[in-house]
Amino acid sequence: MKPALMNDTNGLIAALLRDLATVQTSQQSRWGYKRAAAAVRNLEEPIESLLQPDGTLRKIPQVGPSSSRVILEVLRTGRSETVERAVAASGKGSEVAKSRELRGNFLTRAQVVAALRNRKLRGPVPSAYRGDLQMHSTWSDGSQTLEAIITAGIARGYDYCAVTDHSYGLPIAGGMSMAKAIEQHLQTDALNETYRGRFRLLKGVEANIRADGSVDMEPHELNHFEVVVAAPHSALRSTADQTARLLRAISTPGVNILGHPRGRMYGSRPGVAADWDAVFETAARTQVAVEIDGDPARQDIDFDLARRAIRARCLFALDSDAHSTEELAYAETAIAHARLAGVPADRVVNTWPLDRLLEWALAARDR
Ligand SMILES: [Zn+2]
Numbered sequence: 270m271k272p273a274l275m276n277d278t279n280g281l282i283a284a285l286l287r288d289l290a291t292v293q294t295s296q297q298s299r300w301g302y303k304r305a306a307a308a309v310r311n312l313e314e315p316i317e318s319l320l321q322p323d324g325t326l327r328k329i330p331q332v333g334p335s336s337s338r339v340i341l342e343v344l345r346t347g348r349s350e351t352v353e354r355a356v357a358a359s360g361k362g363s364e365v366a367k368s369r370e371l372r373g374n375f376l377t378r379a380q381v382v383a384a385l386r387n388r389k390l391r392g393p394v395p396s397a398y399r400g401d402l403q404m405h406s407t408w409s410d411g412s413q414t415l416e417a418i419i420t421a422g423i424a425r426g427y428d429y430c431a432v433t434d435h436s437y438g439l440p441i442a443g444g445m446s447m448a449k450a451i452e453q454h455l456q457t458d459a460l461n462e463t464y465r466g467r468f469r470l471l472k473g474v475e476a477n478i479r480a481d482g483s484v485d486m487e488p489h490e491l492n493h494f495e496v497v498v499a500a501p502h503s504a505l506r507s508t509a510d511q512t513a514r515l516l517r518a519i520s521t522p523g524v525n526i527l528g529h530p531r532g533r534m535y536g537s538r539p540g541v542a543a544d545w546d547a548v549f550e551t552a553a554r555t556q557v558a559v560e561i562d563g564d565p566a567r568q569d570i571d572f573d574l575a576r577r578a579i580r581a582r583c584l585f586a587l588d589s590d591a592h593s594t595e596e597l598a599y600a601e602t603a604i605a606h607a608r609l610a611g612v613p614a615d616r617v618v619n620t621w622p623l624d625r626l627l628e629w630a631l632a633a634r635d636r
Contacts, residue, residue: 276315277377277379277380278315278316278317278343278344279309279310279312279315279316279377279378279379279380280310280375280376280377280380281343282306282309282316282339282340282343283306283307283309283310283377284306284369284372285339285343285349285352286302286303286305286306286309286336286339286352287302287303287306287368287372287536288352288355288356288365288368288369289302289336289339289351289352289355289356290302290303290306291356291361291364291365291368292355292356292358292359292361292365301333301335301336302336304331305329305331305332305333305336307331308329308330308331308332309329309332309340309377310377310378310565311377311378311565312329312377312378312379313378313379313382314379314382315379316340316344316379317344320344324341325341326340326341326344338351339351339352368536368537369536370539371533371534371535371536371537371538371539372535372536373571374568374571374572374573374574375535375565375568375571376565376568376602376605376606376609378565378602380605381601381602381605384605384606384608384609385601385604385605385608387608390608390609390611391608391611391613392604392607392608392609392610392611392612392613392614393587393604393607393608393612393614393617393619393620394614395601395604396426397614397617397620398427398587398600398604398617398619398620399427399428399429399619399620399621399622399623400422400427400428400429400430400431400471400619400623400626401422401427401430401431401588401589401591401597401600401619402430402431402433402471402473402496402498402526402586402588402618402619403431403433403473403475403498403526403528403560403562403586403588403589403590404418404430404431404432404433404588404589404590404591404592404596404597405432405433405434405435405442405475405590405591405592406418406432406434408432408434408443408445408449408453409434409435409442409443409444409445410434410435410442410443410592411434411591411592411593412592412593413591413592413593413594415432415453415456415457415460415470416460417594418430418432418470418594418597419460419464419468419470421594421597422468422597423464423467423468425597427468428468428469428622428623429468429469429470429471429623429626430468430470430471431470431471431472431473431495431496431498432453432457432470432471432472432473433473433474433475433496433498433528434450434453434473434474434475435474435475435477436474436475436476436477436485436486437485437486438476438477438479438485438486439475439477439485439502442502444477445474447490447493450474450493450494451493453472454472454493457470457472469623471495471496472493472494472495472496473494473495473496473497473498474486474491474494474496474497474498475498475499475500475528476491476497476498476499476500476524477499477500477501477502477503478499478500478501478502478514478515478518479503480503480504480514481514481517482513482514482515482516482517482518483517483518483521484499484518484521484524488522488523491522491523491524491634492523492634495627495630496525496526496630497523497524497525497526497630497633498525498526498527498528498560498586498588499518499519499521499524499526499527499528500527500528500529500530500532500560501514501515501518501529501530501532501540501541502532504541505531505532505533505534505538505539505540505541506538506539507541507542508539508542509542510542510543510544511541511542511543512543512544512547512548514541514543515527515530515541515543515548516547516548516551519548519551519552519555519557520551520555520636521636522633522634522635522636523633523634523636524557524633525557525558525586525629525630525633526557526558526559526560526586526588526618527548527552527557527558527559527560528560528562528588528590529560529562529564529567529569529590530548530559530560530569530570531569531570531574532569533567533569534566534567535565535566535567535568540569545574545577545578546577546581549577549578549580549581549583550581552578552581552583552584553581553582553583553584555633555636556584556629556632556633557584557633558583558584558585558586558618559575559578559583559584559585559586560585560586560587560588560603561575561585561586561587561588561603561606561607562588562590562603563587563588563589563590563599563600563601563602563603563604563606564589564590564596564599564602565599565602567590568602568606570606571606572606572607572609572610573610575606575607575610575612576610576611579610579611579612579613579616582616583616584616584617584618585607585612585616585617585618586617586618586619587600587603587604587606587607587617587619588600588603588619589603600619
């Protein structure tokens with residue numbers, strides 16, 4: 270079954286601008302086209318709606334004149350001869366083709382908005398979403414304070430959020446020592462006291478899945494946290510099968526969520542290669558929720574792979590992976606993928622009331 274995807278000119282144009290970026294010789298113009306591509310991917314509405322009666326384009330921030338010419342070309346002819354010629358002349362055709370392959374099943378913001386509004390889709394409605402279970406704060410590599418997460422969460426209509434700063438195994442991402450984590454938990458307790466009855470901040474962590482599938486924290490350390498996300502951050506360009514790595518991680522006592530399971534990145538890396546049906550079967554058995562990470566550059570797993578996880582009867586976690594309060598909106602990307610896949614709302618742990626969520630999370634320790 271094909272998902273109810275709208276005709277996505279925004280995605281087509283963004284991809285062409287990325288191709289154009291790839292073949293630039295100057296760093297500055299490469300950045301310029303990349304910025305323009307990102308701006309088009311982030312548009313709330315189909316780009317056709319920005320076309321004015323006189324045939325010009327309404328101004329899009331971050332999109333310069335040469336990018337605008339490509340956009341108009343595509344809107345008029347459905348393709349861009351400018352980009353085709355530039356790619357052919359560059360001798361970088363194979364590099365461009367490779368990065369095209371790494372953009373499959375990424376939604377543009379306009380597609381996300383359409384999927385959230387489309388009433389024909391089954392899957393969780395945005396209003397059923399009670400809280401976000403992966404995000405980063407100033408305690409690791411995020412820019413949002415704990416209190417900012419609470420006020421932003423309340424504004425978004427959430428009941429709870431899990432702050433899942435990186436573990437000490439990932440110093441490159443500002444991973445917290447256990448001493449720091451304990452300090453963070455004291456601050457969390459104080460904030461939860463202040464916001465009692467209105468919002469609950471959950472003590473979480475994003476542990477790293479090492480290359481051998483072990484998690485980079487001791488079992489007694491994991492027990493300090495209410496929500497444990499385990500996610501791969503290395504060996505993401507390898508083509509070797511890594512099924513065993515993921516199976517070991519999701520069989521680890523205390524692990525609740527398999528975070529950005531593939532570790533793919535838009536246009537740049539494919540992420541983990543694995544027998545996904547085997548991974549999902551084990552995740553369903555161990556009751557580890559498979560994450561749909563809503564970071565626009567990740568979208569991991571996507572609606573296509575999510576359908577296989579539905580067939581395996583998996584639980585799902587739909588998370589923003591936000592590093593700032595504005596990025597909390599990335600949860601909508603995850604919800605859009607779940608809607609396109611048709612994930613039953615009750616299988617999404619973010620739709621559960623807090624008591625049920627905590628009970629499920631705690632049960633993982635006795636795995
Ligand atoms: Zn991560």
